[in-house]
Every structure is written in structure tokens, then in C-alpha cells.
Amino acid sequence: ETGVTQTPRHLVMGMTNKKSLKCEQHLGHNAMYWYKQSAKKPLELMFVYSLEERVENNSVPSRFSPECPNSSHLFLHLHTLQPEDSALYLCASSQKRGLAAAYEQYFGPGTRLTVT
């Protein structure tokens, strides 16, 4: 595998379900991100992990819970979601350089989530 992979690619879940999205990066990067992409809205940054520490939580509801067990893997745990949470969830990675910002990000193909 190369680049950034995400599983599953598609997920349909009920509002009472619990599921997890998985992201794996094979680029040796040290920062990982979760984004939400909805129709007619810009990409929304959800979480940033740098060197396995969460450094950003962009006012995301607690029904979304991220986990970064190591620099190559990132999870997004989902529970009691709402229909408005239906969207494309994208994972990205980058190489953090000192105090510099995100710089170039490499995205996975996304998970298309539908909440019924």
C-alpha cells in the first residue's frame, strides 16, 4: 500500500450504532488530520494529531472521538450520530517541520458516511 488509505470506503449506520473509521499513512509523516466534507461547504478541519498528540479539536461534537495509537494510524470512533453528520470524511497526513504549519497535505480517498 502507498500513500494514505482509508477504510471502509462507504458506511451506512443508524443513529444508535457505534462504528469506527480507520486511516493509515505509509508516507512516514508525523501529523495526521480528520476533515469533514459536506455538499456546498468547504472542507472542515475536525482534528489534528502531531507526533501522536491531539493538538486541535475544532469544536467537534463529542459523538466523534479520535484516536491516534501511533504516527501511522488514525481512527475516528462514531456513536449516536445524527443525519446531518452524513458526509465524506477525509484523512490526511503531512510532515510537520519544527514550528511550521501543516504545509503539504496528502489525503486518503475518504469514507462516504450515511447516517439513517
Place this chain on the structure above:
Amino acid sequence: TQLLEQSPQFLSIQEGENLTVYCNSSSVFSSLQWYRQEPGEGPVLLVTVVTGGEVKKLKRLTFQFGDARKDSSLHITAAQPGDTGLYLCAGDQGAQKLVFGQGTRLTINP
């Protein structure tokens, strides 16, 4: 508040035509990136511009960063159907995150 405004939001033109899309902001960015996203896929990085006034070319695509590092443009010469996609600009303001524009959805008709 939308920090990065892209225009136009939708553009449909014939193969062979030229086009320009814009990315504007009142904020200064240390760098700006352009991505292209195709249906069912994540965005793919096309270019990063860093210096005010910088121009970069990628085959038929020309990217320019404004002198004040607040805006950018993407010009495509002789557009081809393979150029179809969602073009996103993203500004780097520091603090380990990018700010994305809402995108320009480009359709090139054969």
C-alpha cells in the same frame, strides 16, 4: 466567515478553451496550495506557492500567488476533459492547519 473565497463556484466550458479561477482572502498566508479532487476520491495536491508574486507552471496549468500573499489564481490553457474536477485552494496560516476555500467545480465538455 469564509476566509478563502473561490470564484467562480461552477464553470463549464468546451475543450480547448482557456480559463482562470480565483482564490481571494483578506488574510495573509505563509503559503497557499491548490488541490484537485475527483468524484469519490480525496484531494490531490497540485502545487504549493510560497513567495509573493511567485508563478509556477505545471504543464498547461499556471499558478500565481499574489504579491501580498492574500490571493492566488489558477489558469488553465487549452482545457481538456481530464481537467474536470473540483479545484480547491488552501491557505496555510500556521498552527498546523490549512484553511480551505469552498472550491470551483470545473467541467470540460468534449
